[in-house]
């Protein structure tokens with residue numbers, strides 16, 4: 001069974017979906033799910049927007065935990081909060097920890113004003129440099145989330161990421177992940193675009209060339225219609241490149257069957 005290892009429900013402020021709704025779609029799509037609510041310490045636009053009561057989360061959602069329903073978290077990494085993040089991760093019984101870049105040097109990548117005065121090349125370079133530096137600092141996570149996060153929001157005519165524009169930085173990022181035995185996520189959010197598919201396939205292919213073998217599949221669903229979305233496209237990329245879809249249970253990697 002394939003797992004949608006990246007979904008947001010009741011405890012993510014920006015999600016419109018409940019866990020019960022997520023379970024209904026997961027059953028329909030025949031995927032397992034890992035709930036990965038947002039946890040972003042010191043979020044620049046609102047320091048408390050993406051924090052929640054973790055004891056309550058485990059208390060309420062443990063009732064739903066099963067072989068197909070696992071409980072994780074998505075940590076928004078920033079260099080100055082690494083110790084706080086890792087203490088939090090250690091203190092809770094997560095199945096899977098996704099580490100993601102939502103900010104670059106205190107700038108929220110979601111906000112258009114974060115790109116003011118920057119060319120696309122400058123914005124992408126800063127994103128990659130900060131990703132490399134941050135991944136090198138963090139150790140206690142399983143999956144690196146959405147490498148194309150910036151492509152969702154950067155306000156340039158061409159929002160795509162091209163390996164050939166920063167080959168050394170992409171290589172550094174993949175090597176930093178592989179040195180720590182971390183798994184790259186294929187985030188399915190943008191896989192409806194042929195242009196994104198082509199560009200991302202080159203990046204995932206480079207991860208494979210550098211020795212990456214495992215990938216986590218995630219829709220990053222915030223709406224009930226999006227659980228398991230575009231998994232056929234993600235699986236096709238993985239199969240074509242020789243990458244194996246995996247998921248994590250009790251922080252241990254399991255290779256998906258089927």
Ligand SMILES: [Zn+2]
Nearest residue numbers: 074100145146
């Ligand atoms: Zn994210």
Ligand SMILES: [Zn+2]
Nearest residue numbers: 006008074220
């Ligand atoms: Zn997410």
